[in-house]
Amino acid sequence: MTTAATADQIFVLAKHWLVAHTPAPLQTVVSIVIPIAAIIVVFAALFALTVLFERKGLGRMQNRYGPNRVGPFGILQPIADAVKSLTKEDIVPTRADSVVHYLAPLVLVGVVFLSYAVLPVGRNMIAVDLDSGVLYFFAVGAATELAVFMAGWSSHNKYSLLGAMRAIAQMISYEIPLILSSVTVIMVSGTLSTVQIIEQQARYSAGIAHWNVFKPWGLAGFILFMIAATAETNRSPFDLPEGESEIIAGYFIEYSGFKFALFFLAEYLEMFAVSGLGITLFLGGWSSPVSFLAWIPSWLWFFGKLLAMIFGFIWVRGTLPRLRMDQLMNFAWKFMLPMTLVVIFSAGIWRFLSPGVVGPTPLGGVIRWLVCALIIFAPYILLARKLERGRRIEKRTYRFAE
């Protein structure tokens, strides 16, 4: 085995070594527990790191320093946050449904962790290689809505109930474009298994990978997927369920201390999971974009892409203000849904215009690309024009200012 291949498979080899050194009756249990423990530890650590990066990054986007007091450059801030949330009093409202109130954060975190089972974080690095991995991911992801409503309902607070209702409305509305935009990948690749979807993208022609994002439907699908994912994970600008300035904190208003931290954790884990799925479906998972960089370990590629996606989320959060509820719904049903259907159509055409039809020459490839791009771009222009009609934004004049 070459050095590059060893580096690539180092965690897999380590797991095999550990399993081989346990007593025979425990081997099955240990081989199940190791990936679970690894997922929990790695992504919880990534959560701590992301919170710090987010606060620093948002600060820089607003021309501030961000946290810089705890440790050098504030890098120990996550530890301070953890200590703070652990030492805070855990308050349960008198009239709350205490059992459901207690269970809601646990259910949320548990459900979110379940979706990591089908995410390949590297070559041969997946907890469960399900044939219906993508389907499983969305099924488990939909269960978060239950936990959110448990939290909102059991708190016996009108703000938390409003927040939970907003969250449910938003999550259900955006689940449709989220799933429809990933249907394109499923259609073209013809499989629901996350491992196989990546393997199909990890092939190279002329040194460039067959990532779905390099295809017109893949690019449009990826953008739509990420918009829907932002809404699905209640991230800004779709953070209406929290809406600090309107409904204080939404469904977790009555949570304090570590339960609040669990909600926070679940929100970020959801963001990582859905980013991971976006990477798997559109950005070639653990594969490198060009063949000469394929020696870099696959897990480094995956986490590099994940960090880039997280930066994208932070960037969007630092840029856009929060939407209004009607704008949110209009955007979901009037723009996202028609566009995802158009992208599905384009993906179908792409499949139909296979090299057997347009010819295997580069010209055929270009024609195929342009036709599919046009099928997406023309409806986009028309739809945008229709949505913007009668909505001229004029320069606002202030009569009493100045």
Place this chain on the structure above:
Amino acid sequence: MLGEGIIQGLVETARNFFGSYVEKDRLTTVQYPEERNELPEASRNFPFLLFDGPDPEAGLRCVACQICEKECPPRCIHIEKSKDKKPDFVGKPQAYPAVFNIDVSVCMSCQICVEVCPFDAIRMDKVYELSTDDRFRGLLYTKKELAKSNEYYQQIHPVEAAETDERRVKEAEEARAKAAAAEAAAKAKAAAAAAAPPAADASTNGAAAPAKPAETKVTPQ
């Protein structure tokens, strides 16, 4: 086109993000305990008492006239007048405050006490790190804590202090000149009275005369 504004916004935040690492001017934050902005000359918060010379007890300008106590809108000043007297900067014997307390938790920083003070004894301070863990005694400042030297005043409000000092020097000179003139007049009268019979009457008038110039000073400037 739909989405154009979002791209523009993203470019702007990206420019801020990378620019803040390159141009230090972009960062408007002041790293407070390590660096501070200089306060403007006219900034003020709580009053303090001025004293001349090295001893805060002997040089205290306050004569316990209690005008500031009466004028203070939130009534945060408490003064108890002394029974004995000590000489002021012109040399005239004056009362002094036995107790002078200001409750800075009540003070509203209006500066009215400064405006009414005829003796330039009370002025506004610039300190702002006054936090304490004792909300009652910790924020009630006594005479000892309030007394601050004229040098300190010159340091925090240089323009205002120079003006006050100039005026005070002039007033002291005027008072001294008037006292000298009155003394000379009294002497002349006494000399005249020594010649004339009703001498006892004129000598009492002469003793009262030096008090007059100090009284004219009471009108606020």
